[in-house]
Amino acid sequence: MLNFEFVNPVKILFGKGQIAQLGKEIPRRARILLTYGGGSIKANGVYDQVRAALQGRRLLEYGGIEPNPRMETLLPAVELVRRERINFLLAVGGGSVLDGTKFIAAAVHFRGDPWDMVVQGAPLRQAVPLGAVLTLPASGSEMNPFAVITNWQRREKLPFGSPLMYPRFSVLDPEVTFSLPLRQIANGIVDAFAHVFEQYMTFPVNAPLQDRMAEAILLTLIEEGPKSLADPSGYDARANLMWCATMALNTLIAAGVPQDWATHMIGHEITALHGLDHGQTLAVVLPALLEVRREAKREKLLQYAARVWKLESGTPARRIAGAIARTRAFFEAVGVPTRLSAYGVGPETIPVIARRLKKRGWTGLGERKEITPEIVRRILEASL
């Protein structure tokens, strides 16, 4: 096991009716900004539940935070927070609203070009405290200090993080997911699965508890994901999916083990260039990356094949191929295509993405920093 530091101060309020508990989690005299996305929270009753829980509080609103939230959309909110002396942000939405709100929280007190926080990881000294009401199980943003922000002008989509960006609390009521489009649920299943993979599918460091906890999430996603699609108002499957997605990226399973994140970095480029949903890019890149990196990940792939897909006989090569094929089939089965061609993206994107990654000066992606732009090219070729 590798040395590690772990801390996660986020308070989770999980279950039916928990939005009503919101009031006690926000300081009584706070000046609150409620942030949200395209307005679905007004159609599905979540907005009304939040307003009821915060009756009598000083509350402003800022809507319109889009999927893959853009800095250009968020900067006016930063101004609003400063002008109105807002001192608590309440994000009501999915990962994009949460990530966008984290950016707002961080940018308010940041001096200089706020894109430097993202692209250079410029350190933060202060951030506005924030809380969240999660409406979409997927990103894990509700219990981590990370955000992924798009600079629309530059067509860049990049992650950043700071301990100041942990939500103070997150409310997770599985019932609010009942009205979500199935495409978003399916993307969420793939996103959570890919998050686990970034922290699990590397090389062994003798950390069996972390491995088994990662496998616990994968097995539960494989079991509960299809149920959560088949019966949209089945509480238990949605609850289990929601808790899986949170546990998949709250940094716990990363404690003491190597991490990859190449799938995400390549996927972000595809979204920035072609507008695919985040989950769709992961469904495309992840199986292709496994195919190209099957030697580097050999030991963990064999473990994954045995423990998750019960592939315990046949040659190692066959077991690995079987595990990759089943992973791809799982993504397809929940309704997320795993080939770039299914989204109308052709091979012409490959040199563009490789060039963009190279230009950014990265010396290598993945758990051993071995993935060069040339290997990115091969991964993308395998994903066509």
Place this chain on the structure above:
Amino acid sequence: MLNFEFVNPVKILFGKGQIAQLGKEIPRRARILLTYGGGSIKANGVYDQVRAALQGRRLLEYGGIEPNPRMETLLPAVELVRRERINFLLAVGGGSVLDGTKFIAAAVHFRGDPWDMVVQGAPLRQAVPLGAVLTLPASGSEMNPFAVITNWQRREKLPFGSPLMYPRFSVLDPEVTFSLPLRQIANGIVDAFAHVFEQYMTFPVNAPLQDRMAEAILLTLIEEGPKSLADPSGYDARANLMWCATMALNTLIAAGVPQDWATHMIGHEITALHGLDHGQTLAVVLPALLEVRREAKREKLLQYAARVWKLESGTPARRIAGAIARTRAFFEAVGVPTRLSAYGVGPETIPVIARRLKKRGWTGLGERKEITPEIVRRILEASL
């Protein structure tokens, strides 16, 4: 899944050499009281590492906190903290030192009889902040808000807890366990195993991730526990055992599921009356409780038999009996006897324990509050 709230603010510093990081976790101008036990930290070098990390700091010491820490031993430290205006407690030791230090932290600002905090769960308004350097993987106290305290005069041993009793940080360096007596390691394996059982071996509520995470800890204890005994200075096995023990009782696997705790409550009586080690009492009570409660726990016992011991054929009754027998054999194999008679305790203790539990006015123990003093009697008969 049941509704739940989850938060755990403890910062973990895990790995080789992490004691050297201690200084940055304690406010620079703090007046620190270092608490410890029988002095083994002075023999094994931990004390020197801690002193080196805190060179130049204002530091007093209070040693002599015994296993099953007694209120009578802790009250002089409460006076010392008040008199010397100590504002940070640093516990260096195992679960008993940590629990004792939590009691000190809570008692300093408590008005009235401090035993009321324990026996009545009187609410706390303030506590002295504390940190820990863990030397013995077992109790999980390093990442939870609980303590178990003995009132020697009354021969009572009872748990209590408060969010104010979370350590600010805990340092977990597996190397400091190399010099521990094997009996303590063995007790720690049983303790961590029993902690998981109290949160897992109840009845199903459709919480498959929590179940699999609990099983992940059990499987890892079964795999790594014997290794950690066979090679006392094998880093990886000790590291894995240490992380298992922490994860077994940091409240994460309890999120959204029922809990039992009857094994612990009965075990505490045995320690209070006969002085057995905590882990020994759990090794005695746990298999006997499973035997008596096999119908109430039927579904989870079958799941446990299949997933942890791979008992998937034969009648349900045989699989359950096999799982209980293997649990008992595992405790015996790590060197902790599972029969009261092995510790020289006879049947005369049975009515005494049943009477004590009854006198305390408990309406019932266990996940359904069904365990009456009469059932306690049967459990103890099965443990002779």
